Amino acid sequence: MPTMTQRQKLVLPGGHNKLLLHSCCAPCSGEVMEALIVSEIDFSIYFYNPNIHPQREYELRKNENIRFAEQHGIPFIDADYDLDNWFARAQGMEHEPERGKRCTMCFDMRFERSALYAHEHGFPVISSSLGISRWKNMEQINDCGARAAAHYPGVTYWDHNWRKQGGSARMIEISKRENFYQQEYCGCVYSLRDSNRWRKEQGRERIKICEKFYGQAEEQ
Ligand code: SF4
Numbered sequence: 001m002p003t004m005t006q007r008q009k010l011v012l013p014g015g016h017n018k019l020l021l022h023s024c025c026a027p028c029s030g031e032v033m034e035a036l037i038v039s040e041i042d043f044s045i046y047f048y049n050p051n052i053h054p055q056r057e058y059e060l061r062k063n064e065n066i067r068f069a070e071q072h073g074i075p076f077i078d079a080d081y082d083l084d085n086w087f088a089r090a091q092g093m094e095h096e097p098e099r100g101k102r103c104t105m106c107f108d109m110r111f112e113r114s115a116l117y118a119h120e121h122g123f124p125v126i127s128s129s130l131g132i133s134r135w136k137n138m139e140q141i142n143d144c145g146a147r148a149a150a151h152y153p154g155v156t157y158w159d160h161n162w163r164k165q166g167g168s169a170r171m172i173e174i175s176k177r178e179n180f181y182q183q184e185y186c187g188c189v190y191s192l193r194d195s196n197r198w199r200k201e202q203g204r205e206r207i208k209i210c211e212k213f214y215g216q217a218e219e220q
Contacts, residue, residue, distance in 0.1 A: 008165060010039040012125050013156050019043040020123035022114040022130070025183060026064035027214065029129035030174035032162050037072060044123070045069050048079035048113045050086040051106050053189040057209050064181045079113060086188075094190055099137045106188065107141055111148035111157075119152040126155060132162035132171055135186065175214040182212045 012019055019036065023029035023045045036043050047065060052058040058081060069076040089109060093102035107130065118126045126149060131141045142159040149157035161167075175182070184207045185195040196206050 006166070007035055007038055007170075010035060010041060010160065012041060013158055014124065016124045016156075017042055018123055019125045019127060019158070020046050020114060020118040020121075022046050022048065022110060022126065022128035023065055024049055024110075024128070024130050024187070025061045026068050026178070026180045027171065027175040027182065028132050029065060030068060030178060030180065031167050031171040032127075032129045032132060033068065033072060033074060034170070034174065035162070035167070037074075044075040044077055046077045046079060046114050046117055048110055048117075049187065050080065050082045050109070052187040053083065053192065054209070055081070055083075057183070057187075060181050060210050061183060061187075068178060068180075077117065079117070085109075090188070090190075096190075098135070098186060098191060098194070099140060102188075102190065103137075104140060104144060107144035108148065111145050112151075115148040115152055115155050115157075118149075118155045124154060124156060125158050127158040127160060129162070131159075132167060134163065134168060138163075172214075177215070179213050179215045181210070182214045183209075184212060 019041055021029070021032065021036070021043050029045065045065065047062055049058070052061055062078065066076050086109065089105050090102055093105060096102035111128070114126050126145065128141065128145060130136055131138045138161065145157040145159065149155045185191045192207065199206060
């Protein structure tokens with residue numbers, strides 16, 4: 001059995017060796033990227049996350065991801081920040097809980113654009129770093145990924161479980177090693193509102209965006 005720090009060599013479905021990796025942020029994609037690099041898989045990062053609010057939070061999450069991609073020489077595709085489009089699709093779902101209908105829409109939106117880009121630019125496989133987070137419902141994410149890829153016969157969604165074989169622990173190790181920005185809410189304005197509501201109930205301070213980094217004195 002592999003130990004926590006050992007990785008198994010990953011193999012893409014269908015005998016392919018080229019992947020478009022949708023990335024949601026540096027902490028989630030750090031381990032995913034390193035696992036792909038050691039597996040010698042040719043991949044590019046696709047950053048399309050119009051859910052993130054406010055814009056300075058979006059820019060910081062994106063720039064942290066660019067920094068890590070550049071460090072490893074991985075191509076980084078910076079897609080649109082079409083927040084208006086995201087809000088239009090979220091209408092009527094403002095009070096949905098996390099992992100509910102609004103999140104399905106949010107994952108659908110991000111995978112739809114990733115699959116389209118893969119189709120237009122010759123990537124036979126797509127995946128996402130979204131599933132590595134223990135806060136997310138992996139089945140919900142995989143359904144969205146498969147649904148988006150199904151529109152294009154030449155594109156396959158790879159439902160690899162990034163949490164397994166020590167992936168979750170390495171995600172934290174890498175985040176601390178790299179001093180990544182540590183976001184404290186999922187990303188949209190509604191998740192910020194709900195996280196702050198929960199904190200208030202717990203007697204905790206409101207979230208201070210763009211301030212906390214992994215590896216700072218306070219341990220998680
Ligand atoms: S909580 Fe997260 S996944 Fe759900 S809609 Fe908001 S940003 Fe998207």
